[in-house]
Amino acid sequence: MEYAIDVGGTKIAYALVEEGRIVAEDRMETEQEPPAAQLGEVGRRLQAMARRAKAKPNAVGLSLPGPVARDTLLQAPNLPKGWVGQKVADYAAMLNLGLPLFAQRDALMGGLGEYAAGAGKGLQSFFYITLGTGIGGGLILDGRPVLGADGAAGEVGHFQAEARGPACGCGRRGCVEAIAAGPSIERAYRGRTGLEIGAREIAERARGGEAAALAVYRHAGRALGVACAIVAQVANPQAVIAGGSLAQSLDLLQPSLLQSLRQRAWAANLPLPILPAQLGGPAPLIGAAYFARRGIEHN
Numbered sequence: 001m002e003y004a005i006d007v008g009g010t011k012i013a014y015a016l017v018e019e020g021r022i023v024a025e026d027r028m029e030t031e032q033e034p035p036a037a038q039l040g041e042v043g044r045r046l047q048a049m050a051r052r053a054k055a056k057p058n059a060v061g062l063s064l065p066g067p068v069a070r071d072t073l074l075q076a077p078n079l080p081k082g083w084v085g086q087k088v089a090d091y092a093a094m095l096n097l098g099l100p101l102f103a104q105r106d107a108l109m110g111g112l113g114e115y116a117a118g119a120g121k122g123l124q125s126f127f128y129i130t131l132g133t134g135i136g137g138g139l140i141l142d143g144r145p146v147l148g149a150d151g152a153a154g155e156v157g158h159f160q161a162e163a164r165g166p167a168c169g170c171g172r173r174g175c176v177e178a179i180a181a182g183p184s185i186e187r188a189y190r191g192r193t194g195l196e197i198g199a200r201e202i203a204e205r206a207r208g209g210e211a212a213a214l215a216v217y218r219h220a221g222r223a224l225g226v227a228c229a230i231v232a233q234v235a236n237p238q239a240v241i242a243g244g245s246l247a248q249s250l251d252l253l254q255p256s257l258l259q260s261l262r263q264r265a266w267a268a269n270l271p272l273p274i275l276p277a278q279l280g281g282p283a284p285l286i287g288a289a290y291f292a293r294r295g296i297e298h299n
């Protein structure tokens with residue numbers, strides 16, 4: 001049994017996880033305060049949770065919204081001041097659980113969750129891509145999570161899919177995220193129709209055959225295909241597993257995604273099936289627990 005914590009820009013979810021299954025779970029808001037107070041509170045709540053469940057976890061997995069390398073959270077634009085630059089050992093001290101702590105980026109943890117208990121079960125190599133308010137990615141290759149030199153292997157969100165594409169929050173143009181993330185789809189639809197509606201409602205309109213809605217999803221799928229083609233070429237995965245809220249619109253994204261992929265990737269790396277993730281929101285928690293268990297076994 002492991003403790004698992006998933007820190008996001010708006011909420012912190014925490015859980016007890018056993019063999020890929022969440023035994024107990026709760027959450028709190030991410031406060032605009034330094035991490036010590038917040039994680040101290042999470043640690044106390046987790047201990048109470050374990051007491052109630054009569055559980056004795058032996059490690060902690062921590063999912064963070066940014067790359068972790070050299071035992072440090074290197075960046076996390078969505079977190080309050082004070083989180084970035086902390087050492088993993090500092091987080092462990094703040095939690096005060098007296099257990100070994102293993103931390104990694106959320107998209108990689110999500111992929112590990114799918115590997116341990118979801119759509120990646122039985123696969124050895126796959127690319128996990130999260131489609132939501134941002135686009136993230138993580139690689140599992142030959143049964144191992146790929147970290148990379150700066151903890152950012154597989155992060156395709158700011159890969160440029162179109163040289164003259166829409167402006168991106170990162171300051172450049174045409175990033176996959178600027179075309180295919182939820183807010184980007186909404187912006188593109190607004191540009192075409194003047195209507196301010198959410199990505200899910202746009203998807204409903206696309207399913208009903210509305211041309212403008214179909215066009216923005218087709219465009220998003222093409223950009224995702226560019227990202228998947230690069231990954232197919234470099235990492236040769238068996239499949240892509242798509243998670244995040246927009247993965248529910250995979251039916252709309254898939255045709256142009258696969259077409260764009262076929263145009264770009266070498267035949268030896270195809271076909272590359274695009275599978276929907278199975279775990280939903282708890283994927284990073286389940287992955288964090290798996291990462292912690294794996295960390296203990298490998299140490």
Ligand SMILES: [Zn+2]
Binds near residue numbers: 158170171172
């Ligand atoms: Zn960008």
